[in-house]
Amino acid sequence: MVVYAAQGDPRRSMALLWRTESPDAERPGPKPGLSVDLIVETAIAIADAEGMPGLSMRAVGDRLGRTAMALYTYVPSKSELVDLMHDKALAELPAIYDGDGWRADAARWAEDLWDFYLRHPWVLQVSQARPVLGPNEYVVLEALVKILRRTGLRPTALRRLVSALYSCVREPARTASEARLAEKVTGQSDDEWWYARSGHLKEVSPDFAERFPTLTWMEGEHAFRMEDETVSYLEQEAREAFEFSLAVLLDGIEVATKAE
Amino acid sequence: MVVYAAQGDPRRSMALLWRTESPDAERPGPKPGLSVDLIVETAIAIADAEGMPGLSMRAVGDRLGRTAMALYTYVPSKSELVDLMHDKALAELPAIYDGDGWRADAARWAEDLWDFYLRHPWVLQVSQARPVLGPNEYVVLEALVKILRRTGLRPTALRRLVSALYSCVREPARTASEARLAEKVTGQSDDEWWYARSGHLKEVSPDFAERFPTLTWMEGEHAFRMEDETVSYLEQEAREAFEFSLAVLLDGIEVATKAE
DNA sequence: TTGGAACTCTTTAGCCTGTAAAGTGAGGGT
DNA sequence: ACCCTCACTTTACAGGCTAAAGAGTTCCAA
Numbered sequence: 001m002v003v004y005a006a007q008g009d010p011r012r013s014m015a016l017l018w019r020t021e022s023p024d025a026e027r028p029g030p031k032p033g034l035s036v037d038l039i040v041e042t043a044i045a046i047a048d049a050e051g052m053p054g055l056s057m058r059a060v061g062d063r064l065g066r067t068a069m070a071l072y073t074y075v076p077s078k079s080e081l082v083d084l085m086h087d088k089a090l091a092e093l094p095a096i097y098d099g100d101g102w103r104a105d106a107a108r109w110a111e112d113l114w115d116f117y118l119r120h121p122w123v124l125q126v127s128q129a130r131p132v133l134g135p136n137e138y139v140v141l142e143a144l145v146k147i148l149r150r151t152g153l154r155p156t157a158l159r160r161l162v163s164a165l166y167s168c169v170r171e172p173a174r175t176a177s178e179a180r181l182a183e184k185v186t187g188q189s190d191d192e193w194w195y196a197r198s199g200h201l202k203e204v205s206p207d208f209a210e211r212f213p214t215l216t217w218m219e220g221e222h223a224f225r226m227e228d229e230t231v232s233y234l235e236q237e238a239r240e241a242f243e244f245s246l247a248v249l250l251d252g253i254e255v256a257t258k259a260e
Numbered sequence: 261m262v263v264y265a266a267q268g269d270p271r272r273s274m275a276l277l278w279r280t281e282s283p284d285a286e287r288p289g290p291k292p293g294l295s296v297d298l299i300v301e302t303a304i305a306i307a308d309a310e311g312m313p314g315l316s317m318r319a320v321g322d323r324l325g326r327t328a329m330a331l332y333t334y335v336p337s338k339s340e341l342v343d344l345m346h347d348k349a350l351a352e353l354p355a356i357y358d359g360d361g362w363r364a365d366a367a368r369w370a371e372d373l374w375d376f377y378l379r380h381p382w383v384l385q386v387s388q389a390r391p392v393l394g395p396n397e398y399v400v401l402e403a404l405v406k407i408l409r410r411t412g413l414r415p416t417a418l419r420r421l422v423s424a425l426y427s428c429v430r431e432p433a434r435t436a437s438e439a440r441l442a443e444k445v446t447g448q449s450d451d452e453w454w455y456a457r458s459g460h461l462k463e464v465s466p467d468f469a470e471r472f473p474t475l476t477w478m479e480g481e482h483a484f485r486m487e488d489e490t491v492s493y494l495e496q497e498a499r500e501a502f503e504f505s506l507a508v509l510l511d512g513i514e515v516a517t518k519a520e
Numbered sequence: 521t522t523g524g525a526a527c528t529c530t531t532t533a534g535c536c537t538g539t540a541a542a543g544t545g546a547g548g549g550t
Numbered sequence: 551a552c553c554c555t556c557a558c559t560t561t562a563c564a565g566g567c568t569a570a571a572g573a574g575t576t577c578c579a580a
Contacts, residue, residue, distance in 0.1 A: 215402045
């Protein structure tokens with residue numbers, strides 16, 4: 001369920017995101033019982049707990065003691081609600097990193113983003129093509145670029161580095177967070193699932209080791225090592241993949257900038 | 261719309277994926293007018309053209325001159341259909357790379373995967389946690405591991421490298437393919453969209469340059485450069501990010517293995 | 521030859537989405 | 551007092567997946 005950015009009136013979307021609505025004068029009619037902020041917070045709570053599939057207008061309305069349609073008084077569509085959720089959640093991330101040097105700060109930025117994605121897995125489903133363009137997205141980006149500018153890289157190289165950093169956090173974070181959600185939704189732990197599945201695999205392909213010898217070699221010697229019992233094997237692997245990619249990337253930059 | 265792996269009877273799913281059904285003897289009842297393969301191919305064609313949102317049981321049925329329910333004779337659920345699509349599509353990728361050396365082969369593998377994801381963007385929506393475990397997934401993985409084994413890395417390091425390679429293809433490929441799909445669905449080109457949006461951004465945040473000075477500096481000097489008119493700016497950026505990450509990663513490995 | 525079992529495919533229906541349209545009722549401004 | 555405006559509900563519709571039941575075809579066995 002990838003969620004694309006809202007397609008309604010772009011001017012209204014942007015106004016909502018950047019909070020440039022006119023101050024509300026005394027107007028006739030009943031006072032609003034809800035607010036955009038309250039709705040967005042509630043929606044975030046639901047999405048955090050149940051993932052995107054659990055986020056429906058009815059679910060949000062129910063939790064607020066209203067009907068689904070009541071939300072449309074505050075928010076033009078579900079799509080815009082998701083944009084608002086996205087931007088509000090991003091506000092959790094720091095705006096400034098001014099630690100020991102660009103490398104430590106970049107690593108810290110990536111770590112923070114990793115934690116953020118695991119707290120709010122649904123954020124990864126908001127499409128990056130045609131991004132939401134809310135203020136907090138820019139805050140996070142500004143923070144990173146400010147860190148990386150200290151490397152002395154030119155804008156073009158810098159833009160690529162920014163993308164690369166996002167990639168090396170997002171993809172493994174996706175795997176890790178999907179793994180967590182799957183555990184919650186199916187009630188079966190990753191390790192149980194994997195164990196059952198590998199049984200079925202043996203059944204269905206008894207010649208696996210001959211067909212995929214190199215794979216068998218690679219997977220062979222570590223099967224079912226469990227270092228941390230509170231975190232599934234899959235999540236551990238994802239985390240290590242993230243740390244590895246990050247280290248390689250930062251090493252590469254360090255070398256490139258020192259060479260100049 | 262992330263699609264999780266099917267949750268029906270795992271034994272049946274695996275049998276379907278690995279094609280270990282018993283050979284069909286002469287049985288009573290009318291001859292099947294369709295086949296699993298035909299259904300899967302049709303579904304792939306639809307998903308390629310319209311993306312996951314366009315893939316519905318009705319749509320597949322219609323294109324085959326049947327009702328949606330007719331498909332359930334062949335396939336236990338939509339979720340299993342997606343698993344089958346995933347595995348069938350992966351069959352397009354080469355099983356063997358034995359070129360000039362591991363580095364060139366790894367780069368070629370990554371390029372092939374990139375092209376594959378752009379041909380079949382919906383594949384990126386199939387969850388990697390609890391993977392499908394079809395035969396062709398293993399073929400692709402075996403091909404990569406075989407290439408990378410030539411680096412002499414140990415299994416543990418190798419597993420991380422494999423994940424890192426997948427990340428550096430998948431994330432930018434996601435952006436690029438979502439961009440293409442958005443163009444098709446909205447009828448508005450990326451560049452038009454971006455132009456309109458940046459107008460609204462100026463409107464809603466006239467002090468943008470002061471609030472985000474580093475970002476403004478980075479984006480400043482390249483705005484609206486258009487090298488290739490057939491490919492949107494966003495897609496170009498994604499492609500470059502991919503190439504950059506790949507190069508850094510492979511350089512890093514090269515250094516690490518030569519040091520030993 | 522004649523059931524009957526097995527099979528494909530359709531129909532119907534249920535529960536889930538998001539949201540358009542219309543109605544209800546409360547509150548403030550004139 | 552009136553009315554406009556606004557919050558919120560009700561109803562309804564199109565479309566999603568799929569369970570359950572029925573129609574109709576075909577082969578096997580008696």
